[in-house]
Amino acid sequence: MRGADKAAPDLLLTGGIVLHPDGDLDNPQVESILVRDGRIAALGFEADQQAQAGGIASVDLTGKLVTPGFVNAHYHSHDVLLRGSFEGLPLDVWSLYAAPQQYARRSSREVYLRTLVGALECLTSGITTVQDMVAVVNADREHCDAIVNAYADSGIRVAVGIQAADLSPVEAAYGWRSHLPEADVQRLDIAPDIARTRQLIEELLAGDTGPRLDWVLAPSAPQRCSEDMLGWVADLSRRYDAQVFTHVYEAKIQALLAREKYGRDEGSYIRHLDRVGLLGPRLTIAHGVWITASEVAAMGAAGANVALNPTSNLKLRNGVAPIRSYLDSGVGVAIGCDNCSGNDAQNIFESMKLFALFSGLQSAAGVTGAAKAAFRSATLGGARALGRGQSSGALRPGFSADMVVLDLNDPAFVPRNSIVNQLVYGATPRSVDQVFVAGEMVVSGGRPAQSGLSGLLSEVEAAAALLRRDLSEVAARNGSLAECCLRIHKQGETSPFELDRFHLLG
Numbered sequence: 001m002r003g004a005d006k007a008a009p010d011l012l013l014t015g016g017i018v019l020h021p022d023g024d025l026d027n028p029q030v031e032s033i034l035v036r037d038g039r040i041a042a043l044g045f046e047a048d049q050q051a052q053a054g055g056i057a058s059v060d061l062t063g064k065l066v067t068p069g070f071v072n073a074h075y076h077s078h079d080v081l082l083r084g085s086f087e088g089l090p091l092d093v094w095s096l097y098a099a100p101q102q103y104a105r106r107s108s109r110e111v112y113l114r115t116l117v118g119a120l121e122c123l124t125s126g127i128t129t130v131q132d133m134v135a136v137v138n139a140d141r142e143h144c145d146a147i148v149n150a151y152a153d154s155g156i157r158v159a160v161g162i163q164a165a166d167l168s169p170v171e172a173a174y175g176w177r178s179h180l181p182e183a184d185v186q187r188l189d190i191a192p193d194i195a196r197t198r199q200l201i202e203e204l205l206a207g208d209t210g211p212r213l214d215w216v217l218a219p220s221a222p223q224r225c226s227e228d229m230l231g232w233v234a235d236l237s238r239r240y241d242a243q244v245f246t247h248v249y250e251a252k253i254q255a256l257l258a259r260e261k262y263g264r265d266e267g268s269y270i271r272h273l274d275r276v277g278l279l280g281p282r283l284t285i286a287h288g289v290w291i292t293a294s295e296v297a298a299m300g301a302a303g304a305n306v307a308l309n310p311t312s313n314l315k316l317r318n319g320v321a322p323i324r325s326y327l328d329s330g331v332g333v334a335i336g337c338d339n340c341s342g343n344d345a346q347n348i349f350e351s352m353k354l355f356a357l358f359s360g361l362q363s364a365a366g367v368t369g370a371a372k373a374a375f376r377s378a379t380l381g382g383a384r385a386l387g388r389g390q391s392s393g394a395l396r397p398g399f400s401a402d403m404v405v406l407d408l409n410d411p412a413f414v415p416r417n418s419i420v421n422q423l424v425y426g427a428t429p430r431s432v433d434q435v436f437v438a439g440e441m442v443v444s445g446g447r448p449a450q451s452g453l454s455g456l457l458s459e460v461e462a463a464a465a466l467l468r469r470d471l472s473e474v475a476a477r478n479g480s481l482a483e484c485c486l487r488i489h490k491q492g493e494t495s496p497f498e499l500d501r502f503h504l505l506g
């Protein structure tokens with residue numbers, strides 16, 4: 001059951017240029033927006049009339065651009081305090097240092113602070129909704145509460161999925177059984193017991209949610225989960241109409257593993273997800289880099305979604321997803337920023353720009369429509385991936401009043417030639433002036449309106465110092481394993497495979 005949102009005052013926004021994802025994106029027009037009870041009540045002349053009759057206060061947005069709030073469709077809040085710590089590490093090596101399971105228990109205050117810092121970074125980048133696939137180690141209730149409280153304090157809208165897996169890392173990682181020293185295989189080939197995590201997830205799905213928080217499902221990746229677990233996820237998804245988020249085909253060595261592991265499913269994660277009952281409109285795969293054309297077609301036919309993360313795919317050495325192919329195949333396409341220590345920023349502008357550049361390269365030279373596709377994917381596409389396509393991602397009557405107000409006097413928009421091209425190729429979070437979630441102003445003048453970080457900085461730095469100390473222990477413990485994973489990665493980079501996602505033209 002969903003709790004009621006706190007009532008934001010009704011507002012008439014006037015004088016702003018309004019960018020509709022399905023409207024004229026090059027040359028949008030000035031339009032009034034009436035916000036009532038946290039939703040968009042009317043647009044244009046109708047909005048002016050209703051506001052006048054109801055005596056509703058107006059806010060002048062002359063010289064501003066109003067867009068739907070952006071959706072960050074793939075993110076993990078658990079390593080926010082590690083931002084900037086790593087460079088040059090491929091995915092499998094980086095995760096040995098960044099995964100929360102590697103660390104001693106964190107304080108609940110640290111979990112609160114890291115969640116809040118990440119949420120405020122999202123908001124000041126114009127992101128009004130985020131999908132957080134978060135590790136809650138040992139199903140820690142206090143940590144869960146800290147996450148919920150931080151999001152409520154930030155004001156952002158969020159779909160939280162507790163990341164879970166029940167197979168041993170040796171079984172789930174390419175090459176570990178054959179390349180690791182026997183002693184390491186013995187030590188690591190232990191399946192995690194996730195009984196408490198399953199119980200926690202079921203209780204959260206069955207319980208009340210906050211007005212801006214949805215609980216969703218987040219099996220970490222198909223190769224890390226048993227069929228029994230994926231069947232349980234599919235059953236919960238149907239019972240609670242809950243979205244499912246999972247990592248698929250992020251790295252080349254994961255594709256090599258699929259061919260080895262899933263003979264019954266033609267060596268395909270997508271066919272495996274289909275067989276266990278997960279391939280459908282409630283599913284969003286994160287990354288989808290090393291995927292074949294026929295698998296993309298199967299996703300499109302099933303109405304499934306992909307959350308593309310072009311920045312982290314480059315930084316963690318995974319290549320470039322076939323963006324054009326997804327856009328042409330009816331797959332719901334969304335954009336994410338991924339981890340703070342694997343990107344290292346929750347900057348949706350940067351992600352939109354890379355998305356447009358890569359999808360443009362993958363299209364025939366000439367008119368590609370890449371900037372328009374990037375903007376639609378960061379708004380409507382993200383809302384669809386989060387199961388909110390009928391209530392957010394656009395500025396329409398009845399939709400949530402989740403909006404970004406950008407300053408058109410920012411040099412990125414001067415002079416105005418094509419709003420969408422300048423938004424995607426030129427703008428940065430510097431242009432973000434105000435952000436509204438459910439009609440509540442949560443960013444004002446580019447800064448968080450209520451719960452800023454200035455009073456928390458020393459506390460955040462103290463928590464980060466403890467984390468850095470523990471990171472050096474984690475690094476020392478995992479040093480030889482990391483060297484072995486690096487060798488496996490390098491061998492995988494040059495192994496023959498039917499696709500080459502390191503090749504930029506897709």
Ligand SMILES: [Zn+2]
Binds near residue numbers: 074075286338
């Ligand atoms: Zn991820």
